[in-house]
Amino acid sequence: MKKSINQFIVYGLLGFLTLVGCQYDSQEVLEEEATEAVLERVDEKWLASDSHPVVQLLYSRGYERGTIYETEEHFLAPPDLLYSKNIDDYDLNDMGNNGAEQAYNTGKLVSLERMRINVFLDNSLGADLQTQSVNAMNALNGINNCALFFVRVFNANQAHITVRSDFGVEPTNVLGRAGFPSNGRPFDTVTLNVDRLDDFGADIRRNTIIHELGHCVGLRHTDWRANRESSAVNIPGTSENDSGSIMWHTINGGNPFTNGDLTAFRALFPRALRVDVVNVIDDYDYSGEIYVLDEVYVDVFTDGSYTTSATLNRNVRVNYKLRIQEYNHTSGSYTYNRNRLLNSGSSRYYIDEEEEQCSPYQGETCTYEEVDITYAFSIL
Template sequence: MKKSIKFLLAAALISFIFVSCKKSADAPAPVPEQDNAKKVLSYILNMGFPAHMIVENTNEYIVEEDIIFPKNMKVPVGFDSKVKPEQFYTGSLVGATNVTNIRLMVDTSMTVMLPEINSAINQWNTVSGCTIHWSIVTSGAYDVLITNFNLGNGVCGQGTFPSGGVAGNLIRINRNFIAANSFAQRARTICHEMGHNVSFRHTNWQAIGEPTATPVPGVPGTDASSIMNGGQCGSGATVLSTNDKAAAAALYH
């Protein structure tokens, strides 16, 4: 009797193990995470940036020295390695609602530059006929973080382009490198990077050997007085030009 019980218990245990293993084997395997970095790289290439101009870091790609593409960014629908849609400024604009209140969080490393930050904000906020409006927040939710970052010699700042209808979420300022620049030039650096956050490419893209950029309809594509000219750290225009303002009003009216 005891042997029979032992046999039945052993048989039941073997059956349980078999069923458990079978269920485990039949269970669907976890779906691997999509490699968003590859999508971002394809997006950059489809925008016209050649591979040799793309610098890869751990969490991002950098192009034109001062434009950041985070590897976890939301890629606009329709951009992949097989589909190249109609080319435009960056591939994405800030949504109509979001652009009216772009919340800027000033990192503690940048509070010393609050006067320059406010000067840059004032320039964008006072463009006639344009809905772009920036505001500084000190706590809670924000859209863009501005922080100090050592970018080495030669690069004053970096900014991200919009994605998913929201402004590019980061501005890096090489504070120590631009410290010797005039107040107007330091504010200019911030204003320039804020322009990238709302979709502007470099106005002088052709002169400095960057990929083709489509000008804003009705606004000339070149402008020596544009604050969005690249490669002019410490020497460029310090205020939004007439064409800069016209382009901002055309995109965000």
């Protein structure tokens, strides 16, 4: 039986006054502490400036004036969302983006060739929230036929997502905060209200982290419409009334996932993809003629650990860029955006070819082509 903590949030705000006292045995220790001048990070937030282009964009997506706050690093929007301050992280041509708008919302998703997601757990979480973060990652990794594969890394530079303290920014009714993917990559930060989460048990602490990681890969709130959040696309087989959902806007205790959640994760992230470039022709001769032909394939795996090959179980659209570099007489570079539909049923798919050709001694133009997947997503 799941129990919503909504009531705690609404009615329980005045119930706590936590006294944290450091007790020292001697005057000597006190003096040492004083001279060490321990600097504890405390972040500030303030009402966001209306004129910032990202704030303007958020207003255009339905947020009300006066509801967006700002820290040094992010914009904060209700109920638990972070937004990058860099306007380049936003796709300003959101409409009609090759069907890329799916999930419970306009939120972008993590691309299927990026299903291995490295997570760094900052020391500011403390030991127990680090443990609960690992439990959250294990819960998500344990959903079969869902390709998301979260890996804890101990070097912050390797992280796709950093989970850290809110450093005092959040009010008591916000337990965690995260944002949505951009350019097929997960949102890079989860903040947790460490002080407030101390008031809750292990399952609420873990489920809060699962919820925020869900935002990082692109899931919206199950109850986005009732919550009057900007428009979302529903996932077939899921319900907006699934109040036990991990993506409900308030956190539930108990087992994290409803059947609707499992349906959603499996629909959005059915398999992990990996590009394989195979050389077909290598032709170099004494006069400097070059001709190289490579074929580009996509291989299918059960998840982002890329250990087990699998058959694609849903149709997937792969958007890719073919970049062509010309040099010699007509230097220039060109980009063509293309896509391939991968029909379910195979474990390996041909995408396109890459070519390099040059005959410099005959004064010809040399060209070099490269294929880059920009966004691969499951078709709902």
